[in-house]
Every structure is written in structure tokens, then in C-alpha cells.
Amino acid sequence: MSDKVRIARQFISALPFSEALNMSLDGLEDGIAVISMPYDARLVGDPRTGVIHGGAVSALMDTCCGAAVMSHPSNPGGTATIDLRIEYLRAAKPGQKITTRAECYHVTRSVAFVRATAEDEEDASPVATATGTFVVEGAK
Amino acid sequence: MSRTKPEPVQIIKKRRDGALRALVGGVPYINFLGIEFERRGDELTAILPFSDKLIGNPLIPALHGGVTASFLEVTSIITLSWAYLWEDMESGALEVDKMDGEHMPRLPKTIDFTVDYLRTGLPRDAYARATINRSGRRYASVHVEAWQDNRAKLFAQATGHFLMPQRRD
Numbered sequence: 001m002s003d004k005v006r007i008a009r010q011f012i013s014a015l016p017f018s019e020a021l022n023m024s025l026d027g028l029e030d031g032i033a034v035i036s037m038p039y040d041a042r043l044v045g046d047p048r049t050g051v052i053h054g055g056a057v058s059a060l061m062d063t064c065c066g067a068a069v070m071s072h073p074s075n076p077g078g079t080a081t082i083d084l085r086i087e088y089l090r091a092a093k094p095g096q097k098i099t100t101r102a103e104c105y106h107v108t109r110s111v112a113f114v115r116a117t118a119e120d121e122e123d124a125s126p127v128a129t130a131t132g133t134f135v136v137e138g139a140k
Numbered sequence: 141m142s143r144t145k146p147e148p149v150q151i152i153k154k155r156r157d158g159a160l161r162a163l164v165g166g167v168p169y170i171n172f173l174g175i176e177f178e179r180r181g182d183e184l185t186a187i188l189p190f191s192d193k194l195i196g197n198p199l200i201p202a203l204h205g206g207v208t209a210s211f212l213e214v215t216s217i218i219t220l221s222w223a224y225l226w227e228d229m230e231s232g233a234l235e236v237d238k239m240d241g242e243h244m245p246r247l248p249k250t251i252d253f254t255v256d257y258l259r260t261g262l263p264r265d266a267y268a269r270a271t272i273n274r275s276g277r278r279y280a281s282v283h284v285e286a287w288q289d290n291r292a293k294l295f296a297q298a299t300g301h302f303l304m305p306q307r308r309d
Contacts, residue, residue, distance in 0.1 A: 003149040016195040017204035044168040045217075046247050053169035055213045059206020066205070081205045084256040 004035040018063050031104035033067035038097050050094035061130040065114040068102035069134045092127045096120040112136050159229050162239035186215040188266040203261025212298040216282045219270035220248050221258035246305035
């Protein structure tokens, strides 16, 4: 495990809400982050179906996009979300882990642009997609 | 000309508060976040009491962006469901006493949701109200605003589209 991933892992486990949702960092490299969240009955949004609430998926997407920005080669000193749009393509399968992959595809002096997808354990079709813009603070 | 006598106020309150409690209490994620709803007639205000687990960055400390997004989405869905249920609740077509896990009305499904983070969410209580700008048979468009100390100083707002449950009649 690279130092960067180790430090980022510690960083994510230090975010109380990400910790409360049991998020774990599965990969981090040059502007790309992979973070997963296990199924948890406390996060259910629709009691009739057992499907996870969209808000919990948003939290996962937001964390993953922020991590992607922080891992960008331009070495931003910090970041905060300006705007995040999520499209819910289908309901996540109850009982399955959700994994997001975010890519920070462009960074200017003050803004980072990110896109992300979320998948459950079914193959091929994503559960949700997201696009976001983040403010970046001075390079480290 | 005869006029029907208005319902006693306690009967109306019991029905409306009961329906709201059943609607909100049935969703595990709302309980997990600790969100509550206050009702004035048909107007709802969502309240997110601060708790340590809601923090994102412990150095600032600030609410996690995902908490803010969740709070706004929960407020939108409950406000939309509430408006959708209102007529059936008032006419008696919806039996409030029988609203349990098995007989919950079906909830709208989020199609897309865009959050605008205006200010850092401070480590204190937050409030939100949603406005339904389009309420169609197929989908609805909802705008939601959240604030903390000052109603005029929003810390986040969002717009979302929701697929409405199809009535089975």
C-alpha cells in the first residue's frame, strides 16, 4: 500500500460521518478514488423495498469525489464541494455493497471538476452517476 | 341551508400528526440521521439536530456534505409524500391507524438531485423547507432550502426531480 493511500485511508476514517457509514477506501491514484460502503439496514430509505436511501449514496459520492480531488497530481491543500448532481439510474439491490469510482478530470487554480459512478455487486449497469465541482485551496 | 359541522380540532390534529409520524418514523435512514418534522397546517419544516457523527471535516468542524445532501433529499421526499397523501388523509380514504411498515404509502423515487453548497454547515441544528414547483402525474420538481441561524442566509439549497408512485385506481 502506498503512503498516499495509507494517509488517505486515515483521512477518511477520521471523517465521523464517513466512519458512521462504514465507508472504506479501496483505491486512490492521481485523481481517481474508489470508495465502498456495505449494505446497512439503518440506511434504508424505503421500508417496503429495503433499498438504501439516495442521501446515503450522495454521502458516498461526495466523499469519493472529494478524495479524487485531494489525490490529484496538482496536490490541492484542501477542498470543499461547490455543487454535486446525482442521477439515480436504478435502485441498488438490497443486501449489496455499493462501490463508487470518482475521477477528477480537470483542475484549474481554484476549481476541480469531477465525475463519478456507483455500482452494486450486479455486473455492468451502474446504480447512479454524479458530476460535481469543488473549490480547491492552495497547493501543499 | 344546512352546513356540516366542522371537525373538532383534536380529531384533525390527531389524524394529521399521526400520519406524519407514521410517514417519517417508517424510514430507517431518517431515524439514523435524527431528522424531525414540525407541522403548521400543511406546511412542514425539517429539523436536523446537531450530533457529532454528522461531522465531515473534524478540523473545521463542519457538517459532512453528504449529511447536508441527505437532509435536503429527505425533506424533499417527505414534503412531496405529505402533499400527495393530504387529500386521501383528509377525506378518510387513507386509514391513518393502519399506516404501519406493511401498509405504508409508496414513496416518490428520486430521479436526480442537485445540491448547491452555499456555506459551510456549522456544528449546530439545521432547518429545511421544500417547495413543490411542479406536481405532475408522472414526476414532480422540488426545490429545497436549508439554513441554520438565519432564515435568509441559506447554507445549502437543492433542486430534484422525483418519480411519483402510480395510483392503482
